[in-house]
Amino acid sequence: MPRFAANLTMMYTEHAFLDRFAAAAKDGFKAVEFLFPYDFPAADIKARLVDNGLTQALFNAPPGDWAAGERGIAALPGREDEFRQSVAKSLEYAAVLGNEKLHVMAGLIAPEQPRAQHRAVYLRNLEYAAKEAQKAGIGIVIEPINTRDIPGFFLNRQDDAQAICDEIGAPNLQVQFDIYHCQIVEGDIAMKLRRDMKRPNAGIGHIQIAGVPERHEPDIGELNYPYLFDLIDSLGYAGWIGCEYKPKAGTSNGLGWLKPYL
Incomplete structure (x- = not known):
């Protein structure tokens, strides 16, 4: 039976x-x-988790200046010191909140910028993050994101992400498989889940869902999520599935799709 985590950035915004x-x-x-x-003390969030019997599944390392449009700094040359500080800060929060997965965002790159240089910086930073996180028993995940939602995002394809993880070879570095982003960029979701779930290295460390194309509930749009949930179960995935979608008309009213899995 799949296990679902509510994404509190997108859901329950009322x-x-x-x-x-x-x-x-x-x-x-x-x-x-x-x-x-990071806008709240870790102890305050932990209290809400404990009071409500909830597990913290995942959050992101600091992404740079989010309000100014930055979407991660791991692949940005010249930001290495800031990246290391962001890793330290996120691990401090994870130590309190108890999550075992931490997402590191790559960042944006303009078409004219040297991709090879950004990739080299990205690999060095991910190697550092994985080593630091491993000391704390934390896994690092990297996520391919579609360029319709985030134009210029450095990492877009599942196979590219798996290749990066293979190249680094850290045992706690895996790919975050966001089905919404993958469907927009690549499609063929079921075959990619089968291909990557059982990889001897890297593999899939976290899964996220949303309806395509509007990013609403998973029962709205072009994907057959009940089929995909059954497939994910059959492949032996035991982690959380993050519900990173924008409710169409009120979070609770749109949870009919969840009831069979509770």
């Missing part, structure tokens, strides 16, 4: 952030994820 934990638990979720925890 509530203040710290009140979203109780709302998710009331609807039957056993875990949560979100983009960033």
Whole structure:
């Protein structure tokens, strides 16, 4: 049976952030994820997790200046010191919140910028992050993201992400398989899940879902999610599936798709 984590950045936005934990638990979720925890003390978030019997599944390392449009710094030359500080900060939060996965965003690259240089920086930074996270028993995941939603994002394809993980060879570095992004860029979701789930190295460390193309509930759009959930189960995936979608009309009212899995 698949296990779902509510994404509290996109879901339950009708509530203040710290009140979203109780709302998710009331609807039957056993875990949560979100983009960033850094606007709140880790102890305050931990209290909401404990009070509501929730597991923290995932959050992202600091992405640079998000408000100014940055979407990660791991592949940005000249930002290495800032990246190392971001890794330290995210591991401090993870030590309190208890999640075993941490997502590191690559960042944006313009068409005229030297891709090979960015890739070399990305690999060095990921190797550093994986080594630091391994000391704490934390896994690092990297996520291919479609360039329709985030134009210029450095990492876009599942096979490229797997190749990067293979090249680094860290045992705690894996790919975050966001089905929404993968469908937009590549399609052929089921075959890619089969290909990557059982890889001897790297593999899939976290899965996220949303309907395609509007990024609403998974029962809206072009994908047959019940089939994919059954497939994910059959492949032996035991991690959380993050619900990183924008509810079409109120979070709780749109959870009919979840009821068979509670």
